[in-house]
Amino acid sequence: MINLTNELRCKLAHKLTVSVILITPVLSGCASKVDEQNYRQSMEAFVAETNVAAHLASEDEINWWQQLHSAQLNKLVNDALASNYDLKTSQLQMKSALAKLGAQKAEYLPQGGVNLGAQRTGLADDVTRQSSANLGLNWQLDLFGRITALVDAANASAMSQAEQLRALRIEVVSAVVTGYISYQGNKQKEKILNLQITALEQSIDVLEARVQEGIASELDLNRTHAQLSQQQALLPDVSYAQYRDLSTLAMLTGRFSGDIILEDEQTILDTLFTVALAEPNKAIALRPDISRALYEFSQTNSLSVAASKALLPDVSLDAFVGIVSLGTNTLSNTQQQWQILPQIEWSLLSYPALLAQRDAQQYLSKAAYNEYQKVVLGALNDSELSLRLLSKSIAQKGYADQRYSFANKAFLQANAMYQEGQIPYLALLDARQDVLIAEDNAVNAKITSSLAKVKAYQAFNGRWSYGLKTL
Known part of the structure; x- marks a missing residue:
């Protein structure tokens, strides 16, 4: 049974209060670009010191649901990862973010195009003809790093979308396992109810x-x-x-409810199913919500840098080369022409607006950093809360099993005593009612305990979520 001591809780509370001290030094070094790797290492060191789930260190949690040894469940998970519409949407959004990153990187290169034209003009009896072919280029020189900052922002946006996709995979897998366990639990409750109804009907006949x-x-x-x-x-x-469980599974796997046909695996609730983590600290530190918040902070920081760079002169190089033919529309008897025009543009009169935009973006950057810290604390609290829920559900399951065992013994004793005429039938009915309630509670406790384990894996998702990419 999992037991979180007061000492551990106090230690965790202390670590949370000094989280700003642990992470803030990194912030001072990100004036031009956030070093995500440095942040991640600081985050892992911070989580390691909290030591929230050291007692869970054991096996590798990759594909943890396979502990239930259910071919049906494994297929549902694979189907959901392949066919879930939310996942497909998120994948397309990630591809869009990557395409935007490519478009932003193209700003490093010269821009321009080719122009071909022919002109014929008449004025009274005077007709003139002209044809031309031109190549024009404009090259924005990134001397002060504005384009680089925008590329960094686009890259952070793409990485944030990738983390969103990973978070969605975690949600889908956890929801599939939850729905399947709930369905099998309800099937078991239905079976028990039918047995109880049959027994009561037989009693009524007697x-x-x-x-x-x-x-x-x-x-x-x-x-x-x-x-x-x-x-x-x-x-x-x-x-x-x-039906609700089937509908949930159907939605997760991109099908209709009528297309989901499951065989009874009610013994799944009695299958050995434990929560074990190979590296509990990384299971928290690598959570996608933390990574996504970090990338969103990195994105706003890069946009803030770009807004600051907009205060500096904009240096560009314009070039032009072409041929022109006077008196003909067929590019014959052409003359060459070319032009190179370096220029510096400085929006001095727009300074008030540019300063306001810079300040606005800096405030957004600070807000994103605060959100990152909030997500870190939320992830730790969520992880600890999942352990508390797991501990509570395991304890309740043990008590519910004991209650059913004693209630069933009492009913068997009451039945024997009734057959011997030692107690009235109403006493036997009371004993039957007790065992019915105890059995229902025992089944509910099994379901709750299994779902609490799913919730724990969902909270400690930093490592196993990367394994989903290979499915």
Whole structure:
């Protein structure tokens, strides 16, 4: 059982309060460009000191859901990764970001084009003809690094979109496993309900005969009917829950609900399923939400640099070369012409607007940095919260199993005593009701415990999410 001590909680709280001290020194060195690698190393060192999940260090968590040994679940996960529409949309958005990065890098190269033209003009009886072919170039020289800053911003935007895609993969996989476990759990609850209903119906048949013989009372019969109706009333909820789970799985895998046909694997809730992490610290530090927040900060910082560089002169080189033919439209008897024009443009009169734009972008950069720190703290809190949930669910499952065991023993004892005439039938009904409730709680505890393990893997996703790229 997982137990987070007060000492660990105090240690974590202390580390969170000094997070700014750990990370801020890196900020002072990013006047021109954020060093994402340096930030990431500082982040990993910070998480290592918090030591949130050291007790989970064990096996490699790549493809962790395969611990359940379910071919159906493995296929659903693969189908979702291949066919989920949100993933397809995110992949296209990432390709768009990469294309924008390529377009921005092209700004390093000369821009221009070729122009071919022919002209014929008439004025009274005077007709003139002219043809030309020209090549014009404009080359913005990146002497002060403005284009480089824009390229850095575009690169950070593309990396941020890649992290968004990874985060979406994590969400899809976790949702598929959650939906599958929930479906199998609801199937098990339906099976138990049907067994309970059958047992109550058999009891009613016996009681009706005994009432006619005057051995049992109408009170016993009515109480049994009430229990039967109570159990039957639960069936529609369980049936709807199964359809809801199938609908969720269908949406995740890009299909209709009717296309999802699953075999019963109710024993999946009893399968050995543990939470083990090869490198717990990296499982947190490499989370895509942290990486994405870092890249978004890097993007706004680069845009801030570009806004500052816009205050400096803009140096460019214009060039022109071509041929012109006077008196003909066929480019015959041509004359050469060319021109080279270096120029410096400085928007001095636009300084107030440029200064305001620079200040606005710097504020956005600071806001993005604050958001990055918030995401870091949120990731640590989310990880610790998932461990608390896991610990709670495991403890509750143990108590629920004990409750069902004792309630079932009590029912068997009550049944034996009733057969011997030692207790009235109402006492047997009470014992049956206790075991029904205890069994339902035990199943719910199994489902909750399994879902808490999924939640823990979802929180500690930094390493296993990279393995999804190979599926």
